[in-house]
């Protein structure tokens with residue numbers, strides 16, 4: 001694996017704590033996973049001469065990639081403009097602004113492409129106003145998946161054999177990047193991706209989503225479908241309850257995508273007791289104190305659940321997924337290979 005060596009302080013900042021959650025299940029608990037791609041993308045841009053004195057970094061995000069950029073841009077003295085939407089929480093907005101970021105909110109979704117499309121449109125306008133700008137483009141920049149070599153290396157060094165990696169998918173960077181680095185050592189590694197209902201990444205119709213950080217309304221270039229052996233769809237209520245269990249059982253206070261990945265990873269590890277399973281836990285829980293960790297908010301938003309399903313529903317086609325935890329054996333096929341068969345399925349039914 002070729003990547004730049006990191007110093008010990010960088011490792012503490014960028015790499016996760018590795019925690020044994022069950023006999024054969026390890027959690028890679030990040031302070032902020034997106035620091036890895038944000039840092040690698042900025043480092044590469046500096047080296048390749050895309051960032052100069054006075055360059056404004058411009059990106060569209062309402063999540064953790066924006067926070068990672070804000071932390072790094074503040075440290076490096078770059079101007080940062082983030083285009084976001086009303087789903088951004090006040091605590092994050094305040095934190096970004098404290099780091100010196102200009103946060104611009106778009107108010108209306110596009111009929112096709114939703115808020116993500118509207119954000120991209122507004123970002124293009126701002127880019128036109130700033131000739132000296134750099135766009136990190138986490139959805140399409142190959143340095144996003146390319147930034148996960150240090151994580152894969154750390155996992156191999158610490159755990160030896162790894163049989164299965166489980167994680168959520170938003171841009172696809174973390175799972176596609178880490179899987180491909182790990183497969184250079186363990187070619188038979190099982191890669192299990194976790195998505196949510198209302199996300200079009202694996203063939204479901206694009207709809208409003210309560211669970212944020214995973215899923216997408218547009219297809220990122222960084223998502224390589226043929227990486228995955230299996231795909232799971234988890235509802236917001238299931239992910240939130242699993243997040244709370246991760247806190248109660250393992251004392252890990254993490255965000256909702258960590259809960260979604262933990263639910264799937266724990267089940268997979270129980271089904272395969274001889275396999276060494278690693279689950280990616282992308283961010284900490286403090287940002288979600290008033291939501292995921294607040295029963296009143298969960299009830300008000302209809303996402304409170306008393307019990308988790310004991311197993312996912314096995315389906316053979318994405319269109320069979322309803323609103324509860326489901327899984328498909330993706331078998332490393334392309335999107336077209338799986339979703340084209342939807343036309344067949346629709347006409348067959």
Ligand SMILES: Cc1ncc(COP(=O)(O)O)c(C=O)c1O
Nearest residue numbers: 169170171172173174213257282
């Ligand atoms: C909290 C959180 N978890 C998981 C993900 C998914 O990671 P990736 O974009 O690498 O697919 C994201 C993406 O933004 C995220 O913000």
